Every structure is written in C-alpha cells, then in structure tokens.
Amino acid sequence: MTDRLAGISAFVHAAEAGSFALAAERLHLTRSAVGKSIARLEERLGTRLFLRTTRRQTLTADGQAFYEHCVRALAELDAGEAALSASRISPQGRLHVSTPVLFGRRCVAPLLLELASRYPQLEVQISFTDRVVDLVDENIDLVVRSGTLRHPPADLVARKVGEQTMIVCASPGYLERHGTPRTVAELEGHHAVLYAAGRREVGWPLSDATASMRVVTMKHRLRFDDLETIVAAVKAGAGLARLPCWLVAEDLRAGALERVLAGTPAPTIDVHLAWRRTRHLPSRVRVAIDLLAARLPALLNSPG
Template sequence: MSDILDGVTTFVRVVETGSFALAAERLNLTRSAVGKVIVRLEKRLGVRLLNRTTRSQSLTEDGQAYYDRCVRALAELEAAEADLDSGRREPRGRLRVSVPQAFGHHCVAPVLLGLARRHPQLRIDISITDRFVDVVEEGYDLVVRVGPLADSVSLAARKLGMQYASIGAAPAYLARHGTPRNVDDLRGHAVIAYLRAGTAQPWDVVDVDGQIRRAQVQPQLGFDDMQGIVDAALAGFGLAWLPSWLLSRYEKTGALVTVMENCFRPAQEVHLVWPKSRYLPLKTRCAIDALVAEIPAMIGAPAADAPRVRNT
C-alpha cells in the first residue's frame, strides 16, 4: 500500500506558493521533481488536482476539496508532533533564523552559539542579512526585526527592547574638522550614510529640546552594512549614526567617540518574530527564551539625560 501522505506536503506547498518553481525552492527540490510528485499524486488519486498552463495554475474543484482536507490533516500532524515535542526536555532538529547584520554578528549569534553548545541535537542555521525576509514564505522559524512591525495575522512577536543610536566619529576626524555641538553644526560635515534599497536614510535627530529635526547633510560614503559604516568611521571618513550598544564597544578602546551627547536618533523597537501557530516547537521556544534572557542587557539603555521626543 502506498504511503497515503506521499506528495501531500509538496501539493500543499505548490498551492500556497502559487508556483512550482517557488515550491521547489522552498522544498529544496528541482522544479521537475515537484512536477513529478504532483503527477504521481494525481495518478494515485485518479483525479486532476491542478489546472496547469505555461503561465499559471489553479485548483480544480476536486483539487480545492482535497487541499482543504490536506491542510487540516497536516495541522493535526503538527499538533501531534508538538505534543510529543512538549514532553521532551532536549530541543532538537533544524532551527532557521534570520537576523540583521550588525545586530546578528554582535548580539544574536553569541547567544545562539551558547544555545547550540548546550543542546548538541539542535541544528541552527543563521542567515545574517539586512534584507527584509518573508518569515512564512521563506520558511524561517525565528526572525529579528529592528523597527516598527507591520500588522500580520500569520506572525507572532515578542519585544526584546529598544535600540538607541548616537553619532560617533574617530578622534582624528574631529581634530581635523571640529566637533559639532548641535544639529545646525552638522552642516558641512562629512557623514557616512546607511543605505536601504540603494537610498541613503535621512539623518533625523532628536535635538536637545526634544524636537525631531532633519539634519542637512550630504553623505560622502554609503553602506548597506552597519559594519562597513563602522570601518569607515574608524578610518576617519566622517560622522556616523551607530547603535549605541555598538558605538560603546569602540568608545572603550578610544577608537571612536560620541559627539552631540544630548542628541539622539529616535529609538527603534527590536522584536523577535515567528510564524503564528497553535503549538510552538520546543526548539523555537528555547531560542526565544535564550534571546529574551540575554539580548536586553546587550543593547542597554540611553544615557540618563537623553531628551524625550516631543510631539509637534
């Protein structure tokens, strides 16, 4: 008797992604392999599940009915595995995590390395990128987001803390060009910009009076990688907005100093995000607990005299 579940997961993924090619990518298969699975499934069931053309695909009436039941069946299997998982004390299996570059290197990776050391049956795959990933579509178990979260019915989230940012520069640069004291002083200074989708992000500053002001600056250099910004600042190329927790590491050695200490960038929330599910796998729960326990102390808090943002 053939395996009744043979091809079911592939079929569901094809429907969910709307594409054989995308389903193949998510399942780490070739497109032709996915096509053969669907053909075998249709042959075994004796019905056509999908109407296929060179450009599109759609469910047949039988396909829609079968898909609905497959989704419910897979949900029950997921629940059964979660029940078994909850009885274990040792997390195991593959955990896929995506984190921003600097935050990932300096904060998240050390925590997850410790988790891997404590749980050798847990395989952790970490993608370190500033690219905005689709948690569900790309199959991630856990993602770190810095900044506001969009509303989503498919995702759950837990706040890790607030990320504050300050302006830093190398002492040699300040010796050559002077130290700015307020937002107006930034005009004419060389700055190093953070690029998002190829566009330099504006320098919005919470001034000493609590007002958010946009500094009139012209970047000489731009990076889409925070560590690249740090390296340029260390080389004396100009002023750089850096997360306060990252800047403080270089201040301790004297390589960088904070300027305009009473001015800050508006703080950003940091969240853990994962696919919403009735049952949270033990491997994901252990990673969340470890990050919640350690990350807040790493990113710290702003100086006591940080200005409060005033609504205008």
C-alpha cells in the same frame, strides 16, 4: 469546596457522543456513573443540560451554550499540559532562525551558538539576510527584525525585545581637526559618512535640545550600504556617522571613536522576534525566544 470541573468531561463526551452509553464506553465508566455525574452537574448549575427521551438525547439551549464554553476550557487545559510536557523535554531537532546580516553576526549568532552548546540534540541553522522572508515557504522557525512592526500578519506572533539606540560618532582625530559639534544645528557644518541603499540617501532623524525631532541633512562625499565600511571610514577620520550602539561599543571603549551629542536624546529602532502562530510552540523555538528576549536588550543598549 465545590469541584467546579466535576462532571465536565462526562458532559462533553456525552454531548459529542450523542448518548450516555457511548460516552461511558469512551471514558471506561459505567452508564450509571456518567448519568449520575451529569445529574449532579445539572443540579449544581440549576438547569437542564440534556433533553432525554427513550429514542434520542439532545442538548438544551443552556446545554449548547455551556458545551461551547466547556470545549474551550478543556482545550486550554490541554494546551497547558502540553506546554508543561514540552518544557520537560530537552529541545531537539532543527531550529532555523533568520536574522539581519550584520546584527545577526554580531549579536544573534553568538547567543544561538551558546544555545546549541547548552542543548546537544538541538540543530541550529541561521540564515543571514536583510530581506523580508516567508516563514512558511522557507521553513523558518523564528525571525529577528529591526524596524517598526505596525501590522504583523494574523498567522504570526511578534514580540518586541528591545530598541537599538542610534548615536553619532567620530574619530578623536576628526574632532581635533574640525571641532566637536555641541548642538544638532552645528552638525550641518561637518562632513558625514552616510548610509545609502541604492539611490536613496537616509537622513538623520535627531532630537535637538528641546526634544523636537528633525531630519538633518549633512554634507558628504562618502556613501555606503554597509555599516562596517562606514565604521572603518569614520575611524579613519572621514567624518561623522550615525551608527547603532551595538556596532561601535568596542570602538567607544577602546577610544577609537567618540560619541557626539551625548547629551541629546538618541533615536531608537525597535527590534522584534516573530514566529508562526501555533497552538503548541515547539520547545526548540521557545528556548530560543526566551534566550534572545533575555540577552539582546543589554547588547542593544550598551554604547560602551
């Protein structure tokens, strides 16, 4: 079997050094060994790679094209070796993660605390914020964000790790007093506790029995920009609310809340991880990505 990598290193060093003698010195080989290695490579490829005279040595057109491919291939091999080396090194140093406030407290932080316990040399810093952050200016390694990510910046890598399902809930007491809506159309006869940011009220995009999406506008007297307050109001019987599964899972299991319209398709919101594009991803960032990607989906999609 032909060793396809034979002579590649000698060829690249010779091309970059401008002479076989200097390439041999850098490779700790004899000039003759470098020359023979490149000669065998040229024979295998069926083309001349160098134009050699007594005074100078230059690449042929074929040699220049082959050199460019070889440089990329060697860079990939270097990256592979670096990745394997990094995987053998226990993650250490500071890991700075930015995450939405409530989702971060409920779902992300427990997993990162588990990561810190697993790797004693790892320092974990979590920033809880719902605003858009700048990874470079704020020295952040990894961000967790909800919502559609249509055009991530070129200097970032984004990975979708799951979808948070949004469901309509109410307390058993409210449903006993006002009845349980069976269709999306029947929701309009009920009171809602709405999420509102500033002056902007957010309607409920819901699918009806035909799977057609529509935005439902509900009667309401209560509006909050805090999901935990909305949950408390709904548990107290103030009305219905559209909430993420991960937030109400325990209340559903305990019977403090009931899911409404369980038979209709539930809309979802994407959850992404994003980090700076780099040739060698630090092991502290890699283990965090792997853990969150493996564990967050179950938390996102379990309504109890």
